[in-house]
Amino acid sequence: MIELENVTAGYGGGPVLHDVSLSFPDGEITAILGPNGCGKSTLLKIAAGLLYPRSGQVRIGGTVLPTFKPKLLAQQVAYLPQSRPVPDLDVEQLVLHGRFPYLKYPHRPGPTDREIAGRAMRSVGVDALASRLLSTLSGGELQKAYIAMALAQDTPHVLLDEPTTYLDIDHQLEVMRLCAAMRDAGKAVVLVLHDLPLAFRFADRLLLMRSGAPVFSGSPAKLARSGALEDVFHVRAHPVPFPDGTTHYLFLETQ
Amino acid sequence: MRCLRIFSMAKNRQLVILLGCAALLLVSLALSLCLGAVWLSPAQLLEGAFCPGTVPGRILWHTRLPRMLATLLAGSALAASGVLIQTVLGNPLAGPNIIGVNAGAGFAVALLSAFTPLTARLTPLAAFLGALAAMLLVYFAAKATGASRVTLVLAGVAVASLLNAGTDAVVTLIPDALPGSSSFRIGGVEGVSMVQLRPAAVYIALGLLAAFALRPAMDVLALGDETAQSLGLRVEPTRFALLLTAALLAGAAVSFAGLIGFVGLIVPHAARALLGGRVKHLLPTATLLGGAFLTLCDVLSRVLFAPYELPVGIVLSFIGCPFFLILLARRKGGHARDRA
Structure with a gap:
């Protein structure tokens, strides 16, 4: 479990994340969604302990962050950067x-x-x-x-920054199935994703961000009902029930 | 099963190449003692080794041996330095001259000779300090602007230009400052003495020890800063230590061999091509190959137009550049360091 409490963070200039409090629980896939530049990757780096917050606290597996030695931290969190x-x-x-x-x-x-x-x-x-x-x-x-x-x-925590970008659909699904297998093994899996259908299909929890702060956190079904997607992406998630009992989502633009 | 066999073959191939480079180095060292204005047979070499007073003895102890050691030390040091710098900067075009080492050493030597002439003994130290200062300047200039690999290369090019302009200014304003300025700029080891070599050899030995000690960290750093950090490597201290080692090695080499930093660019690539793109034994292979390559070039520089000699820097460029171009043309896929 990775917990952030009142975290404000950034690089050189102004803060990229503003007063963020949230947690990434074990045994769940959390997908971070949001437009380009909203602080998704920064949030992931903060959660991975690669970037220290300017203020606030990050706890990884219950231990407050700066007390970790680099190698002990690396035994807690695996992180794959985007490039x-x-x-x-x-x-x-x-x-x-x-x-x-x-x-x-x-x-x-x-x-x-x-x-x-x-x-x-x-x-x-x-x-x-x-x-x-x-x-x-x-x-x-x-x-x-x-x-x-x-x-x-x-590690008990695996953080992946856009693991499916530039992959064909076959490999995208394979990567997501691997994430699901890691989740089933009890790991906390956190992904930055741009692909809404993939995120809605595989994630247990969706974290929607906008300009440096989360605007929604919850299950795909809840996000589809909440209307937050309309505000951020100008699309609506339409549930499509399948005969086998599963529900998939179709994303159509709002007027 | 088949994959396993191929893997072990690849491993054996790497060892064979490493041993081959060691053998090549031994042959080139032997040639370097035998060949020159006067041919010394192995029997004469033995005689000279035990009776330094004889003619072969004087040639061996005062000319051939210092020269052999000089090319061995400079070639190995520059090649190892090149491997470190290319890995740290993640840039196949980088070499010791990119982090300003050559320019720094050259400027320091020019300044020293301008203000305190007749201090040949201080030259290695000045060259090393100049290299170090240039490297620190590049490192901190890049760090102040973000310390990415690209800014390091850009800062290096800028600092090198600045320091080269400084050297040119000194040489132009005080023409007598650097009597051997042209041979220093081309690079050569003729007339090198044990007095010059001794301190440089100490720096190079320390540098090679440090380079080999830093190998595991260097391998992880090659995965990229963020991946390396997420694997628990202290990225900034590691990068700094590697650059410091590279400056130590290249500065020491430049102090007695002049500006032959080109070795540091091409030998790591040649070693990489030989190893088939696997970096496991890159550092030892490049170190051995660098010593062998520079020694062979020096032998050629003595033999080609005997009894006249070319500075080894010229031979190096005439052989090294075409060889390098052929190598580039053969690696059609380009260097595998593009972003994924």
């Missing part, structure tokens, strides 16, 4: 880097670490790519390799 360089590594080496927080100098992974990395690669389905260079992978394979690294990091 990153593609290093000259193969998939297995990348996934083994997920064990870095647990290794003492000279950071050489042992048999247990290799086993954990192997398990992470199998559960994500990249074990067949273990010896492939990252630069030869497709976008979807690369994203899965990074998710395997985050799994190998073996």
Whole structure:
């Protein structure tokens, strides 16, 4: 569980987040939605402990933030940024880097670490790519390799910044199913998403943001009824019941 | 199963390449002792080694050995420095000259010779301090504006231009300041003495030790700042330590070999190409390859137009640049550091 209390945060200039209080519970997928520049990524970095708030408090697993040593924090939270360089590594080496927080100098992974990395690669389905260079992978394979690294990091909290952007629909669904599997394993999964249908389908809780503060937090069904989407995105979520009992949503613009 | 086999083959291939580079280095060092204006046979070398008073002995101890050590030290140091800088800046175009090291060292040497002539012993120290000062200036200028990898490169280019202008100003205003200014700018190791090499060798040994000690951190930093930080790496101190080490290595090399920073750009790329894009053994491979490459270039510079000699910097550029271009053309996909 990650909790934010009266958090105000930003980089150089004015604050990007204003007095935000919320929590990301274990065993739930929370999707952060909102227009570009509303502070979604900043919120994620604050929750990951990578950025310190100017005021307010962040607690990760009950511990107040600045008291963590970097490696202990890395044993608590895995975070995948939106963009990153593609290093000259193969998939297995990348996934083994997920064990870095647990290794003492000279950071050489042992048999247990290799086993954990192997398990992470199998559960994500990249074990067949273990010896492939990252630069030869497709976008979807690369994203899965990074998710395997985050799994190998073996943390109770997993934070992903736009994990499905630039992926084809097949890989988008696969990434979301992996998130659901992490949720079912009891992790707190937090995603920044731009894709409303994906968010409504897979997330347990939606956090809608606008100019640095959350304007709605709750289940997809509640958000669809609330009217908050109309204010922020100028679309309305129309529930479409399917014969198998599930409800999906269709997003149509409001006049 | 098949994948596992390919993986172990790839691992073995890397070790073979590493050993091959070590062998190449040994051969080039031997050639460097044998070849030159006068050919020394292995028997003469042995004789000279034990009887420093004889003619082969004097050639060996006063000319060939210092020169061999100079190219070994400078080549390894610059190549290792290049690996560190390219990794820290995440920029394949970066080299020791990008963080202002060459320019800083050159300016310091020019200033020293202008104001206190006849202080050859102080040159290595001045070069190193100049390199260090330039690196710190670049680092803090970039940090003040956000410390992204791109601002570091831009700040480096700006500081290097500033310091090079300083060197040119000193050389123009006080023409006698730097008697060997042209050979310093081209880069060369002819006439290098043990007095110059000794302090530089200490810096380089320390720098290589630090570079190898920082390897695990460097591998994680290559994943990008945010990923590295989220894995528990202290990004800023690590980056600073790596840049400091790179400045130490390159500054020490420049102090006796002049501005041959080009080695630091091409050798890491050659090593990367040899290793097939896997960086696990990049630092040791590039270090060995750098020493071998500069030593071979120096041997060629002595042999090509014997009894006349070219400064090794010229040979380096004539061989290194075409080789580098061929390498670039062969890596059609370009460098795999584009943003995902």
